[in-house]
Amino acid sequence: MPLRTRRRRTATSAVLVALAVLAVLSDTPAASAADTWTEVGSDRADPLTESQGLASVEVPAGSANRYTGIGTIPLGVSSRGWNHVGDPDASYDGHYIEPYQRDDGAAKMFRVQAPDGTWSEYTHALGSGEALNNSWVAVSPDGQWMLAGEYGTMNRLLVFPTPGVNPSTSPSANLPQVSTVRLDHAVRDVQGCDFSGPTTLLCSSDDPDGALFGVTKPLLQVDLSAPPSGTSDVSGQVTALRQLPLRSACSGTFEAEGIDYDRRTGTLRVIVVSPGFCVLTDSKTYRFTRG
Template identity: 40%
Template sequence: MRAASLLALTTAALLTATGVATAHEARWRQTGHTTAENRVSGEGLTTLRLPGHAPELVYRNGATIPQPLKDEGWGHVGDPDSLRGYVFDVYQDTVTPTPTKKMYLVTKPDGTTTEFVHPLLPDEPAPNANAQVAATPDGQWLVSGPLGEIDRLYVSPTPFLNPRGPKTAGDLPVAARIHLDHHIRSAQGCDFVSSTRLVCATSDPYNDLYPTNLQLLQIDLPRPVNGHDVTAKVREISQVPLVSTCTGTFTPEGVDYDAGVLRVEVVPPAPCNTVTDVYSFERR
């Protein structure tokens, strides 16, 4: 899932990157920066809130995949989301040459897990079938999408939280699609910042779809997700932050929004990629 992002970081590019939070269209300002060790980070992040516990940032990485899941063929985990103490993970089949299924792993607040394996529909791309998932603020729907160039996202009822959703292991069906008025490429992480707005980070290495590569994108829906098809408007906020003492390939990954704070995960070039950069933003 880590597409080539940038071959060289120039001074001009760095200046452009640091403007991500001050671009007029963004209405976000950078309020913080931290790092996480790449042994546990680099594929996604989410804020977990459990009753009686302080909020916890949960990271995902290939090393965090439980061995039993690897044995089943789930060799890649994407950007997760969390709501009401539940954690929603998305997995890709990396064993089958042409995958025919994808998997959602739901972890309940008590720590028990349930696998929901979904047979791919004809319009669901097989490669990188699960790149990221975002729960709607009301907890009723999960919105997910694959890597590659796409023109839609997929909506499924949230297991355990939506009466229409499954409560035992099995298929997690597609209930609707969010059709995009502008293609996006390699969306590595997305999260809802309101009931009608998603923010996504891409590892798109090109600038043919938007003015810059490695975009931070805003997806606006005409109404909250309700299980019916809808067409959303997509626009670029700016380029993600690209700040490092190393030059080479940057890879944006997970996106998290919690309590008014937007976090964007960016893996810096080698050899600086021993850590993952996490940038925090708040609305201006």
């Protein structure tokens, strides 16, 4: 075979191999696209008032971090059947939102505190096939859209106009689901999510099984194909980043709870409730920074 022909075929083979590798890589989620988070400290989480969720509030300036637990539900709210509060969030203009559910499963409620301190309630009638759980809320960085999650094994996140912020909302009208985040990978028992960027969510999963991602109680990252809106669905690529800390003087089942990302400091916080009677002594809010 002439040398020139051999070199041409060798070069062609190399190009084909390179194209094949690129094709494989293009279909594989890039591990480098996912953030890594390093534990930097922890604080005790009170089982009554800090066991469900947490949120950092930017407005008014100097506002304290907010927490939810069974002990934070007002009597006037629980007496009307709203007996579970989930992981809250706050919009960047200072509206603070708590998600509530009730046992009858007819509706969900979002309790909103405006920056001036006044409270209002927005209810959402469950759609067909929608789970009654109202585990968490996450307000988009533009403030106009609010994501919420159901418990169990799910392939979606729900999108609503942000109550009290989006001008289409009113306490006297049903808060509608306007679109959906379609996940490329099932998630289980998500207890909280928060935006760390316009199209990036960080989520805490209480998954006790580990079959979905090869680890129990994972910290998840969801990369959206576009910012959420009220006009069309978006897709979400799910990546498991790490297992959340599971440390206690007691053995048994831990419970991963709410999550918060404070964009002012870049600090991620996640609540993990300890098993058994140690729920009273060494449940923690763990702090992480990007590694």
